[in-house]
Amino acid sequence: MNAWDVLLWVAVPYASIAVFIVGHVWRYRYDKFGWTTRSSQLYESRLLRLGSPLFHFGILLVALGHVGGLLVPKSWTEAVGVSDTAYHVVAVGLGALAGLCTLVGAAILVYRRRTVGPVFSATTRNDKVMYVLLLGTILLGLGTTVLGNLTDQPHDYRETVSPWFRSIFYFQPDPDLMAAAPLGFRLHALAAWALFAFWPFSRLVHVFSLPLGYLTRPYIVYRSRDQHLGNRAPRRGWERVR
Numbered sequence: 001m002n003a004w005d006v007l008l009w010v011a012v013p014y015a016s017i018a019v020f021i022v023g024h025v026w027r028y029r030y031d032k033f034g035w036t037t038r039s040s041q042l043y044e045s046r047l048l049r050l051g052s053p054l055f056h057f058g059i060l061l062v063a064l065g066h067v068g069g070l071l072v073p074k075s076w077t078e079a080v081g082v083s084d085t086a087y088h089v090v091a092v093g094l095g096a097l098a099g100l101c102t103l104v105g106a107a108i109l110v111y112r113r114r115t116v117g118p119v120f121s122a123t124t125r126n127d128k129v130m131y132v133l134l135l136g137t138i139l140l141g142l143g144t145t146v147l148g149n150l151t152d153q154p155h156d157y158r159e160t161v162s163p164w165f166r167s168i169f170y171f172q173p174d175p176d177l178m179a180a181a182p183l184g185f186r187l188h189a190l191a192a193w194a195l196f197a198f199w200p201f202s203r204l205v206h207v208f209s210l211p212l213g214y215l216t217r218p219y220i221v222y223r224s225r226d227q228h229l230g231n232r233a234p235r236r237g238w239e240r241v242r
Helices: 003-030 046-071 074-079 084-115 117-121 125-150 161-169 175-179 183-201 203-208
Strands: none
Touching (some): 003 161, 003 175, 046 161, 084 117, 161 175, 183 203
């Protein structure tokens, strides 16, 4: 164990988690009106209807895959009779599908944001940094999965990356595990920690927004002051009886 390993695989994760938690608390307390996606649907909807569902569907599968791959120990899947081959086939298949959907959806959204004038004008520097971190993390993860399997020497991340990730939350971090992982996994992990640290200060906070207030708020009734507004003009002659 050297100083760099401790810095990268102990200090950086804990710093990112601290910024992630404290940043969200600060953002919610002092910037409630900024807790939004800053939707640009009014400017353009055709590309948005295509890119947004693809991206959100893919990113949801990616999140579920990471939960299963990082938080569920290898011994648990073996205990229920799931072989390494079966797990590998499912993980690679769903991972490639999820990554592809996420990447295509994100590419459409970035293209829309770059080519549609009003949407581009509404894009901030914060948005640009967020897209770089998000796409960088996705590309590194997808590249690690695809390239690792094309070489027929896939790395079993459940023996290095997964136990290292869990050890952080056990407060017994083992940086040697991550130091033994291939470079692609290490870069992917560092990009993810950078994304998590930036998360509270970007539009990504909308992930934690649930419209629960809509279930209990009273109805909003709209009335016009003009008594004749919307009244139909009388027709001449007899009206048809239905």
